[in-house]
Amino acid sequence: MRPTVHDIAAAAGVSLATVDRVLNRRPGVRHVTREKVETAIRELGYIRDVAAANLAKGRTYPLVFILPASDNSFMHGLNGEIRQAILRSAAERTDIRTVEVSAFDPAALVAVLEELSREKPCGVAMVATDAPEVRATVDRLVHAGFPIVTLVSDLTGSLRHHYAGVDNIAAGRTAARLLGRFLGPRKGEIAVLAGSMLVRDHRERLEGFTAVMAEEFPELAILPVLEGRDDPEIAHMLVADALARNAGIVGVYSLGAGNRGLIRALKEKAVDRTLTVIAHELTTHTRAALIDNTIDAILNQDAGHEVRSAIRVLKAKADGLPVIDAQERIRLDIFLKDNLP
Amino acid sequence: MRPTVHDIAAAAGVSLATVDRVLNRRPGVRHVTREKVETAIRELGYIRDVAAANLAKGRTYPLVFILPASDNSFMHGLNGEIRQAILRSAAERTDIRTVEVSAFDPAALVAVLEELSREKPCGVAMVATDAPEVRATVDRLVHAGFPIVTLVSDLTGSLRHHYAGVDNIAAGRTAARLLGRFLGPRKGEIAVLAGSMLVRDHRERLEGFTAVMAEEFPELAILPVLEGRDDPEIAHMLVADALARNAGIVGVYSLGAGNRGLIRALKEKAVDRTLTVIAHELTTHTRAALIDNTIDAILNQDAGHEVRSAIRVLKAKADGLPVIDAQERIRLDIFLKDNLP
DNA sequence: CCAATTTTGATGTACGTAAATCAAAAAATC
């Protein structure tokens, strides 16, 4: 039978009230007494019953998700997953709210963080914009005892407790190797379509991609990056134009959103040549394109996993409990047409 | 504020005791009264506080894992993950026990299931051996109200509540496409190393592999399957022999265990030719081989995820709660040297 | 209509912890 607070009290030779004071870091316990209790806790292997504690406290977990106001299908999907989580909140004692912040606007993000810190949620999950002032604010809040996790996009070098997202450098490297291997002995040029080089994820993917390309597939030349602003129309225009101008393109890596436009451009050119294409994010459009061979592989991060992981980690941090690292690692999914979910 | 049993009682105009009888399916409630209570529950959107209920019941979840007594690194890993889960059992109210059954022995498995059904655990996770008598026993136990999930290896057509494992046909198909695409225009023969064709997982992987090979890469011929019995020594012998005899081999698909032997054979022949190799299960050996380019890709199922998923599903079934399907889908991991965890 | 039976209500205790109160004891201060 699991030891309870009563057992601790008996073993330490103190009262229940004192054990409670020690457990909940309440003042008014002499150092030696505190030691006695802590020894008893260790010796009996006492583990606080979190469920009972939460019941007694009437605890809920007010959580805030800070999301950029970007209108692309990945962010829509992420929003959808958060809504799913909100539906589960009764059972999970969570109380989830989302806040939209204009994208790539460090000042706005800092302002929201400041405001949140006043209303004291028990955790914040944020799609980070990588800027020094954001890092400074996050560090300050973490120091003040706020659990903060980054979602999808990390804030490197900050004190955030956890990052619920994929390793984008590894993603870029993986894309490069897949593309290089799929192309085999073929030589030629590679078009890269990104959303914006101002976004950290995209920069990192490109970084990984170019590194492996340079190291391992020197016969493939990377063309200047096309910045499609995650917009299907712009993406279509840029890709169609690049394909028309440049007959030597043998592969395409799309590391951002706006794949609808990319796919349209590819289909228009399908008769001319066979391209090998790697894209990010599994959506209705990319899925269809993978099935009809317009795209050869899709790299994906599972937004649902990211949201659930962020919630689990924030709850655990709020309770001072450990997390299972392997469980919270967000994996890079590689989808070929054969292993689609 | 979440409604409680008191609110339900008040809304339905009955006493707490009656609400309790309805909620816990105790007898002694007239049909009309039961309806009234159920209406109130629906209208107030009452959700039972599982934590409080478990506290009151002093509930624990006695779970049993039935594993084959196979001595390969995947099963060792699985065992390790179960031990990890056992360490967490205090916090999760689980009480986990493992039972070893001689591998590929339907009669032994049935006997263990029969015996378990007498001691009434609240759930069973089993690595299934695919046989009619096992299926029949499982169906009977499920009918009797036992939550049962299959682990790693499924029992198709049975009534098991859930399968915590990967889709092995999809895995085989994925391996074929990767191998085919990596080889590109090269023609030649493909060696397939399996554990045993008596194991369902292996049969399914081979089935998916040959299907895609035949459909999409007809210029690659699959050699007769080498059955290495998941034993490194035998695998080494078989692969070394095949490579020595057959100069036309351009690719290898290892769909079972015993990869240590495979890797040794590959390294011995490394000077002769460049082979493209796809193997299953990420272990120390396959990881090292992936990094030094002996293996080109590894397909993996995460044993930790499988174990945790099985536990979550069994607990949910025992409590009659829903599961989040997307969360419990075990994904096929594809590792290149760039996205290793 | 009475008796037997079923259904319902009222109430209390328990689960393990949190948190508050007030009194008592111990320690520190002057």
Next chain:
DNA sequence: GATTTTTTGATTTACGTACATCAAAATTGG
């Protein structure tokens, strides 16, 4: 040594549910 301050104990209530008991009411059968 008296006073103040700090520390500790004893006790109670609460969280939301489960479960048991006994009495009261309603329903059913004869």
